[in-house]
Amino acid sequence: MTLRIGFIGGGGIASRHAATLAQFDDVEMVAVADPDRTRAEAFAADRALVSYDDHEEMLARERPDAVYVCTPPFAHGAPELALAARGIPFFVEKPIATDPDTAEAIGAAVERQRLVTGVGYHWRYLDTTEEAARHLRSRPPRLVTGYWLDATPPPAWWISESRSGGQMVEQTTHIFDLARVLVGEVSEVYAIAGRTPRPDYPACDIAEASTAALRFAGGAVGTISSTCLLHWPHRIGLHLFADGLAIELSEFELMVDVGQGRPVRPATGDPFLREDRDFVDAVLGRPNRIRAPYAEALKTHRLTMAAARSAREGRPIRLDAEARHG
Ligand SMILES: NC(=O)c1ccc[n+]([C@@H]2O[C@H](COP(=O)([O-])OP(=O)(O)OC[C@H]3O[C@@H](n4cnc5c(N)ncnc54)[C@H](O)[C@@H]3O)[C@@H](O)[C@H]2O)c1
Structure with a gap:
């Protein structure tokens, strides 16, 4: 089985995850959504992806199996809630928000949908x-x-x-x-x-x-x-x-x-590789070994x-x- 992955946010850390995911045989990266068109296009061109400036359009058209949310801290909320509404598992970079309410709302949506999630606390994987x-x-x-x-x-x-x-x-x-x-x-x-x-x-x-x-x-x-x-x-x-x-x-x-x-x-070893591997495995239905699911990150x-x-x-x-x- 191949996992079709999309990105929301195509900056520095998204590139790092993409470099890791490119090493996995069971992953296909399909699209990126980033409101900065230059960044979206550069990220997409490097990896032959489809680029969007709006994540809703990307989700509707590409229907990815899982998404990496690599936005800056202030842009959390809408992407994760859209993913939860569609039942799409996601990996999100820390910090999960800049305020308490956004993270609590996402945490509740993730819990309701029993979504597979991972958060980028890679020190846990050292x-x-x-x-x-x-x-x-x-x-x-x-x-x-x-x-x-x-x-x-x-x-x-x-x-x-x-x-x-x-x-x-x-x-x-x-x-x-x-x-x-x-x-x-x-x-x-x-x-x-x-x-x-x-x-x-x-x-x-x-x-x-x-x-x-x-x-x-x-x-x-x-x-x-x-x-x-x-x-x-x-x-x-x-x-x-x-x-x-x-x-x-x-x-x-x-x-x-x-x-x-x-x-x-x-x-x-490479803690980024270990956290990405655990996320992909869990989404593919293999044993869930994710060390920082959303509920854990919410406590931090x-x-x-x-x-x-x-x-x-x-x-x-x-x-x-x-x-x-x-
Ligand atoms: N785990 C780690 O060690 C680690 C390392 C670096 C960065 N990070 C985290 O990753 C996050 C992103 O950092 P970065 O260095 O990649 O930042 P960056 O500024 O390089 O990239 C962020 C990208 O998100 C895009 N963006 C902004 N608003 C958006 C939105 N609403 N929807 C989609 N895309 C949007 C920006 O245009 C930009 O391209 C930060 O929270 C940072 O803390 C984690």
Whole structure:
């Protein structure tokens, strides 16, 4: 059986998924919808696809079996609700929205239709994440420090609060998600954020530095800090501390310190390939091994929404009680 896949959004990350999907014998990429005609045509031409500027028209004409939603954060909502209405499984990139209500509405539609979904939290697919989880099984983490200390990414929408949601929501969401995977659910978050004018980015209205203090339901505590002020990726990862165990996990390597030096090993394998393979397999009716279905991503989104709201309102937010009303 061949899975006919369409794309909504034909930018940077769509190209990455397309490069992976092109390696699969059981996938045929058929079309792309992107309101930027130049982008839609370039994406389509590179892969001999049909291009559209409207996703409704693409869905009606092409009737794909599954769709990759690779829009910027502000454009979520209409594409996923259209897919759910048609019963079409979808893979969507993080963050799943810039507000709470859009993501909750999509989550409810996905649940009603029992749709196969996947969300681009590819850190879940790192073999180093799996190894860290094995170490932590016998020694639960009690302290967590997470980081996204990096440059400002190039897309114009990234520096706009209303279009990206800000760094914690847009980017550091990978680290919040990883903390949920390796430590458990967060019960309370208290975030603060700083913003000063940036002459190089006159249109920037997002915080350039933030830190979120977290209390986990299991008793662990921690912080996750973000900045986009650097000109290079300085530190991006999650550090975990347990009784006699310190772990440093980044996208590319794992350090496990049990008091005998600081051995570092590189991550192996391609987490993008693994997440795309799991999505395709599940849609084709093979065992569903998807690690971040929409309902899982929604929990991470509630957490980053609560962190953003805490920073805005200057007070701690309890997740179970308040987060859904972000
Ligand atoms: N998982 C990861 O590691 C990872 C890496 C990069 C990007 N991403 C995520 O992927 C998303 C897209 O990022 P990107 O770098 O590809 O951005 P991009 O700006 O390169 O591409 C986005 C594309 O979506 C199109 N678009 C805008 N509104 C649309 C709409 N309503 N319908 C269809 N298309 C629309 C734009 O014209 C553009 O071509 C972001 O949420 C980003 O966080 C994830």
